[in-house]
Amino acid sequence: MPPSRTPSPPPQPRLRDVAAAAGVHPATASRALNPATRSQVNAETARRVQRAAKDLGYRPNPIARSLKTSRTDTVGLVIPDLTNPYFPPIVRGIESELEPAGYHAWIVDTHDDAERERARIESLRSRQVEGLIVATARLDHPYLAELHAQGMPMVLINRRVQGLDIPCVTLDxxxxxxxxxxxxxxxxxxxxxxxxxxxxxxxxxxxxxxxxxxxxxxxxxxxxxxxxxxxxxxxxxxxxxxxxxxxxxxxxxxxxxxxxxxxxxxxxxxxxxxxxxxxxxxxxxxxxxxxxxxxxxxxxxxxxxHHVIGAEAARMLLDRIADPGRPPRSTLLPVSLVVRGSTAAPGR
CATH class of the missing domain: 3.40.50.2300 (Response regulator)
Structure with missing residues (x-):
């Protein structure tokens, strides 16, 4: 008996298949499936396209789209210490603004080490991230100065760098x-x-x-x-x-x-x-x-x-990506004191 052959998997549905099933032009289907452009499509049409994509099992190909548009819809988030509980709520705030805009974040942990930071950011750049949110800046930070001079869109969190006009979200x-x-x-x-x-x-x-x-x-x-x-x-x-x-x-x-x-x-x-x-x-x-x-x-x-820090940083970065020539702005956020049990009158 001849050896049995494993059946070939069915071909993956393409964007034009989704468009045909929804009865729209492929360009309309593309806009309806992209969170960043969905608002440009009639709401009922967008729902019809999304239903067709789900029924067909269609998955967008981000690599193909990035080759076509020169965009990756990704940003890099540079954190000094991911074990620090201070940062996860800020990351949530960042994601709350990036996701509706169709962006995603690559997160790297520098261990608060300058050489590791450079290596991790270079890795992010090799993945063609469109901008950086950086929480590791030191007063004197030559590498950030280098990135800034090269035109990399950046926003700093909780930090400023002397002599660099980089947008930042800081606390009072x-x-x-x-x-x-x-x-x-x-x-x-x-x-x-x-x-x-x-x-x-x-x-x-x-x-x-x-x-x-x-x-x-x-x-x-x-x-x-x-x-x-x-x-x-x-x-x-x-x-x-x-x-x-x-x-x-x-x-x-x-x-x-x-x-x-x-x-x-x-x-x-x-x-x-x-x-x-x-x-x-x-x-x-x-x-x-x-x-x-x-x-x-x-x-x-x-x-x-925390959440506001992240959300504001993400909004500022998206603004910079959309309009690199706009003047940088910075935001100073208010703080408050929470009194609990670790303070009392001396010698109580």
């Missing part, structure tokens, strides 16, 4: 730190320490500067020994910073941490050294990451609008 760091210090001063704290973020980031520098202004304006102790710069915005760095303060002999009854992960490091050290919070030491964070209300005690922190 000064207002947030002022709220934190004012809250502690109102409870009666006069010697407040700070775990500062890295000085080579705009966020670290801005929040440290705001802290010094706040304690000076309130007439509190402006003691350099009460400020410790951490190497990065992480929990281990926060723990090391608090140990430095405690072992250095500085007197203080409260700590303002430049972000919530640094504050979590304070919790680790307080647990290992038997320090009661807030009876012996009050702690305030910054960012209001998810689940901070589940800590013992729940962390007082500066709330930031």
């Amino acid at each position: 760091d000064e207002a947030g730190v002022t709220l934190a210090v004012g809250h502690l001063a109102g409870l009666g704290h006069t010697r407040i320490a700070m775990l500062a973020g890295p000085a080579d980031t705009s966020t670290g520098a801005a929040r440290t500067r705001a802290f010094r202004h706040a304690v000076h304006d309130l007439g509190l102790a402006d003691d350099p020994a009460l400020i410790v710069e951490t190497g990065h915005f992480g929990e281990e760095a926060g723990a090391a910073g608090l140990r430095t303060l405690l072992d250095g002999g500085a007197r203080f009854t409260a700590v303002v941490a430049a972000n919530d992960l640094l504050a979590l490091g304070c919790y680790d050290v307080m647990a290992e050294r038997g320090i009661n919070c807030p009876e012996q030491l009050s702690v305030v964070g910054f960012n209001d990451m998810p689940f901070l209300d589940r800590l013992g005690p729940p962390l007082t922190t500066v709330h930031v609008p």
Whole structure:
């Protein structure tokens, strides 16, 4: 008997098949199936095309479309640390704006390493992303300057780069730190320490500067020994910073941490050294990451609008992609203080 042959799979339906089934021109079918252009088609026609595509099992070919249009409908999202709970709500905000516009994001984690960042961004560029949303910028960032000079559309999140006119979405760091210090001063704290973020980031520098202004304006102790710069915005760095303060002999009854992960490091050290919070030491964070209300005690922190940060960054990038010549704009978002159980009057 001759060997049996495996039947060939049926041919994949094409756009013209969908158009024929829906009774429209292929160009109309293409617009109806693309979220970015669907509004150009009558709603009933769009539904008819989508039903035909579903019935036929049609799947758009993004590679073929990108070859035809020189567009990939993708952007790169550059994150310093995907394990940081601060970023997922921002990513959700970004996706909430990209998806209705027919765009998708490639997400890369740089591990906060400059060489890895360059490699990951080059990988994104090899995939022909149309723009970048970057959350890793340092005050002096030659690679971003290089990308900017080459005309790559970019938006920065939470960061600025000195000397570069790149659109950015930033938080009102000064207002947030002022709220934190004012809250502690109102409870009666006069010697407040700070775990500062890295000085080579705009966020670290801005929040440290705001802290010094706040304690000076309130007439509190402006003691350099009460400020410790951490190497990065992480929990281990926060723990090391608090140990430095405690072992250095500085007197203080409260700590303002430049972000919530640094504050979590304070919790680790307080647990290992038997320090009661807030009876012996009050702690305030910054960012209001998810689940901070589940800590013992729940962390007082500066709330930031995570979803809005991402959504605004995505809108700004889509605007830049659509009109590269438009003047760059930046957005400063307001913050608020969420008072929980980690702060109280000193020596309560």
